[in-house]
Amino acid sequence: MRSDRHTVVPAPPNAANNSTGRRERNKEVKQARIFAAAAELFAEHGYAAVTTQQIAERADVANGTLFRYASTKAELLLMVCNDDFRRNLDRGRRNVSAPDAAAAAPVPRILTLVTPLIVAGRRSDANTAAYQREIMFGEPTERYRAEALVLVAELQLAIAGILAAARPSTSTSTSTSDSTLAARAVSNVLHLELARATLAETPPTVFLTELTAQIELITRGYLAAGQ
Amino acid sequence: MRSDRHTVVPAPPNAANNSTGRRERNKEVKQARIFAAAAELFAEHGYAAVTTQQIAERADVANGTLFRYASTKAELLLMVCNDDFRRNLDRGRRNVSAPDAAAAAPVPRILTLVTPLIVAGRRSDANTAAYQREIMFGEPTERYRAEALVLVAELQLAIAGILAAARPSTSTSTSTSDSTLAARAVSNVLHLELARATLAETPPTVFLTELTAQIELITRGYLAAGQ
DNA sequence: ACTCATTACTGAGTATAGTCCGAAATGTAG
DNA sequence: CTACATTTCGGACTATACTCAGTAATGAGT
Numbered sequence A, B: 001m002r003s004d005r006h007t008v009v010p011a012p013p014n015a016a017n018n019s020t021g022r023r024e025r026n027k028e029v030k031q032a033r034i035f036a037a038a039a040e041l042f043a044e045h046g047y048a049a050v051t052t053q054q055i056a057e058r059a060d061v062a063n064g065t066l067f068r069y070a071s072t073k074a075e076l077l078l079m080v081c082n083d084d085f086r087r088n089l090d091r092g093r094r095n096v097s098a099p100d101a102a103a104a105a106p107v108p109r110i111l112t113l114v115t116p117l118i119v120a121g122r123r124s125d126a127n128t129a130a131y132q133r134e135i136m137f138g139e140p141t142e143r144y145r146a147e148a149l150v151l152v153a154e155l156q157l158a159i160a161g162i163l164a165a166a167r168p169s170t171s172t173s174t175s176t177s178d179s180t181l182a183a184r185a186v187s188n189v190l191h192l193e194l195a196r197a198t199l200a201e202t203p204p205t206v207f208l209t210e211l212t213a214q215i216e217l218i219t220r221g222y223l224a225a226g227q
Numbered sequence C: 001a002c003t004c005a006t007t008a009c010t011g012a013g014t015a016t017a018g019t020c021c022g023a024a025a026t027g028t029a030g
Numbered sequence D: 001c002t003a004c005a006t007t008t009c010g011g012a013c014t015a016t017a018c019t020c021a022g023t024a025a026t027g028a029g030t
Helices: A022-045 A052-059 A063-069 A073-097 A106-123 A125-137 A143-166 A174-200 A204-225 B022-045 B052-059 B063-069 B073-097 B106-123 B125-137 B143-166 B174-200 B204-225
Strands: none
Touching: A022 A052, A022 A063, A022 A073, A052 A063, A052 A073, A073 A106, A073 A125, A073 A143, A106 A125, A106 A143, A106 A174, A106 A204, A125 A143, A125 A174, A125 B125, A125 B174, A143 A174, A143 A204, A174 A204, A174 B125, A174 B174, A174 B204, A204 B174, A204 B204, B022 B052, B022 B063, B022 B073, B052 B063, B052 B073, B073 B106, B073 B125, B073 B143, B106 B125, B106 B143, B106 B174, B106 B204, B125 B143, B125 B174, B143 B174, B143 B204, B174 B204
């Protein structure tokens, strides 16, 4: 690393780095390696079957270092899965606002919104349940748990938007809080049914039927209140 | 001190159990000691802060013996909490069928049914969330987890009964499955909101307001479908 | 009562998530 | 460069849920 020539003119250390210091870059690179290692191993063997040692090894960092980037094994899972969640949430929102979907009835619109989430959830069986568990029951103060909660809140907001749009605005101020409430109920049902289905290996068709029925129920209740 | 009666141990099919051999009695006595020890320690320090060693010590059995009576620390919690759940579910059912409550509107009736569960849940803060977590995400094959699921199913049945009674029987066979579905939605919401409230230490009034509103929503949706 | 098969108990042992403090690397000033 | 400050790293260490192979207790057959 270091040139030990004795003929003077060593380059000043701090001038070369235009963007960030070595430290910053090292951290970023390690963060990326840890993320990749965790993502690969979880996908390959499932959350429970992977040890933090394995992740550290594949990321080529010491065991202790791992916990400087994610304070907990569960946080590693949240870190990895949040990315998918965010991506699928974005896809869902885009699909909902597509021209043909934008005019549809509220229940199909909600289903359009959550379909990417469900599909991804059903694909990675074992990890989805663990992810849901950590979202619901993890330490609220941890970083990636907090991020996950933000995503859940965004999902609820999107659902509330669909519901509110479906009800001819009656101009009452309660309308907003009602849609928020209904969205929360839908979100509750979605999370629990998704977790249950992946754990019990419910066939997708059955799962979808039950989920749809419950969403219809809640939507009906919401719309009925508007009169 | 908690429950002293060990209503657990469903006695092997061998019917003459009351005065069976020493072995059987020894097991029962140990089971009772373990139950009591776990109940006391969980109540006193909270699930997470108690080690299986402590439980074994207080129950005066070896560490390994503990796991012959409950295959997991989580199973110990389920074992203990199931008793309370069952007791409170019974109280709720009794209250609902009391003369004055029997004629009330469905939402108040449902609230009457679940109030004992909620009150108990709010009392033992930390353990309630852990209990809900294990009910939803525990190994489905474990004994006390299975018992808990039966209780949840009974709760849903009770809710479905209230709902069905509130809708003037339209004689269609779909009525039953509708009420089951709505009951499931209510149960989903109840479990998640209860867990969330205990974790976030939401004040009881706020929690009750939100829970009630969601139950009203679902009930309205259920009744609206009957037309 | 003696033998033997079966069941229950035990506690040292194992695996692994998470901690801690000294070491190393990086940046800063004279 | 040398000295010092601050941040990051590392891996031996700890705590604890759970296991397992050996041991003891029980009860049935004779």
